[in-house]
Amino acid sequence: MTRDEFLSTIKARGAQFAPPATSRDIGIANTALQQMRAAMLPKFIIDLFSITGGINLGNGYIFGPTDIDDHAHYPTPSIIRTNMDFSHIPQLRGKTIFGRNDLFFFAFDAFGTCFMLDNLGLQPMRKYDDPYRAISDCLIAGKI
Secondary structure, eight states, X not given: OOHHHHHHHHHHTTOEEOOOOOHHHHHHHHHHXXXXXXXXXXXXXXXHHTTOSOEEETTEEEOOSSOBOOSSSSXXXXXXXXXXXXXXOGGXXXXXXXXXXXXXEEEEETTOOXXXXXXXXXXXXXXXXXXXXXXXXXXXXXXX
């Protein structure tokens, strides 16, 4: 699946998009993640952030480089804040959580490989070859 196919599909399902992130915000996020020993942002996430600084579909979220305030509910935390909260967990070393829904967390590693993680132990449950499939699974499960 390409980025444009993904965006078209998810928009048709009613996803809300945050404004595009600036290159400065993306750079700050990368530096913060590196300092936490998390994976730095892979190309697919940087490309996505240049179009949208985060996505919300029901209870599914893709975290952006900055907090997202939709003025209706609680702000969606940034990818930095989310990973700071989990930085003390050894099994997440070298991984970055980029999304979540009510059932799962979603992360990528330093190679850009995406994983579905269980909510309780943060153990990998599924590995994805296609990052946009992982993002879709995260968001669509949030709509159920």
